[in-house]
Structure formats: C-alpha cells, structure tokens
Amino acid sequence: MAEWPKDTSFKAFQERWTLEGEPLWRGVFEMHKDKMQIKNANVAIANLEKIFTATFKLANSKGLQAMSLRDLSKETGISMGGLYAYIESKDDLASVIEGVQRQYIDKVIGGLTDENLEPIDCLRAIIFGEIYMMEIMSPWYYFCFMELKGLSKEQQQFALNVELRFEDTLMESISEGVEAGLFTCDKPELLASQVTAQLQQWHLKHWKFKLREVKTEEYAQFVFDSLMACLGAQQAIAESPVKLQRIS
C-alpha cells in the first residue's frame, strides 16, 4: 500500500515520522543543546524527558504560573540548582516548549504542501496529520495553547501566524476544489476556521471525548466528513480509502 500521506492510517503516519519516545527527546536535545550546560547526550536526554514531562503534568493541571520550580524539582527528583543546568529560566522553559512544537508542526504539516496532492487528498492529509500529531504531542499542544499569553510578544505572533498559514493552506485546497467543480463554498475563511476549531477541541476537550469513548481516527474522519458535507461533496466521502468501524 502507498505511504503517508496517501495512506492516512495512523500506522503509516508513525512509520513516516518517527516522533514517539526516545527519538522525540533526542530531537529536543538537538534543538536546544547550545542553551544548556550539560554536554553528555545520554544524561541530558534522560533528564530533559523528566523535566518536560513533569512540566506538562504540573503546568497542564494547575497552570505554569502556579507551578513553582520547587514543585518541578520534587516531581523530577532533580534539585533546584540542578534544574538550572538544563534551563536558563522558567520563562525559557516555556519558550523552548513552544519553539520545539512549532518546529515539529512545520516539518510534518507544512511539508504536506510539497506533496502536490489533489484537493480532497490534501484536505484529508491535513486533518488526519494534525490529529495524529496531537495524538503524539497532546500535552505540547495543550501547553502552547494555554500558556501562549506568558510568552514574548514575538513568539505570540509566531503562533498566530502558524494558525493563519494553516488556514491559508486549507483555503487553497478548497479553492482548487471549487475551480475543479468538486466543491461549492460561500465562505472559505469561515469553513477553514471551523476545521481549526474542531481540531483544537481534540486537545482542549480531551476529557469530553474520552468520556464518550471517541477514537482518534473516528474523530479525524468525522472532521473530514463534516468538511465534505459543508463543501457539498457527498460523493467524496464514499471514495475515502480508509474504512473505519462506526460506533452505532
């Protein structure tokens, strides 16, 4: 079978992008090693994982400002002084998280435009790709959304631009589809924002989908089906190459 992004299964995505576990933390280390004092990669990677994981646990439950570095020290088992060998400051920690996340999104989602996909395939790949990214980096997404206010104005602007560019990509595929006679669409901007809204809910309201036992691929498929319905493209749904079991 074809590879990601032609094959939009989670398995194909995982095989194309190796982002989980150790490779993820190694990537984080590479991105920010100039800023830290620790030179030994193995030591650094293990502790970076501890620090970031603990930060997500604490900050995502009570907020970054409410999390003290003493809390973080207890949770990681690393002393206060020790932490400062890995981060420049508390603000720097948040800044690094946003930077890493943005870079990964850019690589995985931004790279889709180079694939020259047909409008429908492109929209499907964007939606499934974002959902799969969230599956893997869920706490990163949530953190960046909730703590954006605490970052520098410059970094805030970067994040807004990512969202605008994301929607531009969606709108471009929609326009192409309209020109090809596949879709009809009155308000592409609002439709793009609808997709963004639904994707963001997947991490913002994870409690709700967990409560209702909604599966990852089921949700991505629903977002895609909704979009197709709003574009008046019923036949496209039937052509979907990925068949999912529907919960009745």
Next chain:
Amino acid sequence: MAEWPKDTSFKAFQERWTLEGEPLWRGVFEMHKDKMQIKNANVAIANLEKIFTATFKLANSKGLQAMSLRDLSKETGISMGGLYAYIESKDDLASVIEGVQRQYIDKVIGGLTDENLEPIDCLRAIIFGEIYMMEIMSPWYYFCFMELKGLSKEQQQFALNVELRFEDTLMESISEGVEAGLFTCDKPELLASQVTAQLQQWHLKHWKFKLREVKTEEYAQFVFDSLMACLGAQQAIAESPVKLQRIS
C-alpha cells in the same frame, strides 16, 4: 414581529434580556453583596465595575496568576486595602466571576428549553443566543475558559457539566428533527461538539475574526448553516426568517 427567541436578531435579544451596562453590574452586586463589606449600592456598583473590568483587562492579557493585586490596584485606582472591602481574596474574585457567568448562561440559554420550539428554531435560537451572550460578556467567557484550572475542583466540575448539558440540549433537538424526518445524522455527539467548538472559537479567537472583519450575526448564521448542511437539511436554510447581507 415576534419577540426573541422567535426573532433571532440581536436587537430582539437585547430587548428581551437587558444585560448591558449598569443592569449587568447591578446584577453582579445582587449576586455577591453578602460577601462584601460595602453596603451602599451605588458606591459598590461603580467600584465593582471598575474591579471586574480591570481584572478582565489584566488577566485576559497576561493571565490571572501573572496579574498581581498591586497591578489591579493601579488599574482601578483603588488601594490594596480598599480592594479587600470588595473581594475576599484573589481566588474569590475568580470564583465570583465564574459563578456570575454561569448563572447568566443558565438563565438565558437554559431557559430556551421552556419555550417548546420546533427543532430547527430551537437550534437556531441556541446558536444565536450563545453568540449574542458572548457579544455582551465576551471577556467573561474568555476569562472563565482560560482560568478554569485555577478554580476549585467543584467549580471546574460545574463548568464541565454546563458544557455537557449544553450539548445534550443540542442533541435532543437533533434527535427530534431526525424522528420528524427533517434531518439525517450518524454521530449526534460529534456534531454537537462541532457546534460547541465553533461557538467557543468566537471568543477564543476573536483576533482572527476581527482581522477578517467577520460580523457577529454573519458568524452565527454560518455556524447554523454548517450544522444544517451536516444534518442534510438544505431546505431549512432557505426558510431562515432572518436575512443577512452576505459579504462577498
């Protein structure tokens, strides 16, 4: 012409619910006067408005934890000691905001179920009603969303229940419509969450809609049209009693 909620214009909404300006702050005073030392209503109302407005300005731009009571004192022109005549503590301030907002939503949106509206009219009223509430209480919504983590577990649970009940109401109207043969819908839960997602975006991403010059009623109409498209109810849209100018 019929009154709200039959007439879904903003004007009709405003006439039915007098929530803007002084009446709003008087309502806040009534709800929480037992908790404050100031007895003179006129003095209290004026200062409550100052305190809440300043809290929204500061907390919504840099976060509640990052806003100190010294900041709040400067912004309101009320001394540190003075503030404590109006609030019990910083946590109490956040708690009161959430409580007031929840009570208003319950009154305006929760009350819609007593109106015995037809499915399509009910869905329209819920969507337009929520958007109009946000128009008036936008900073309240944003504050409650972003600062929910800082509230008591009990209050967090209340807020989640509001969201679940809101979606139950949507699903009920959808079911009625399906039984009446008006709609078709595979996944009512996910469709309800789509509507919630779009409504929340209206306050979460106000910068984006402002940038794109999307008007309030235009947005509400789009959310409604999208829902109708996903329910396979094209004819319903044409029947819409409110005609809006479409930006081309």
Next chain:
DNA sequence: GTCTATATAGGGATAGAC
C-alpha cells in the same frame, strides 16, 4: 468607606561545596 504601613510567606535565581 478608603487609605498607608506592615506582617509573613513563598517565589526565582545563584554561589560554591562535593
């Protein structure tokens, strides 16, 4: 009803031992 002055705690960050 509003203010100034102050008590007390906890925060981020660093120096220097090991």
Next chain:
DNA sequence: GTCTATCCCTATATAGAC
C-alpha cells in the same frame, strides 16, 4: 554533573489610622 544553603524580591493579606 548535582547538590545544599542562601539571597533578595514580590506576592497576598491584614491592622489600624483617618
């Protein structure tokens, strides 16, 4: 590379004058 001990600041909250 990691720790303990400490510096210094800013936060919330209150007491008591006006």
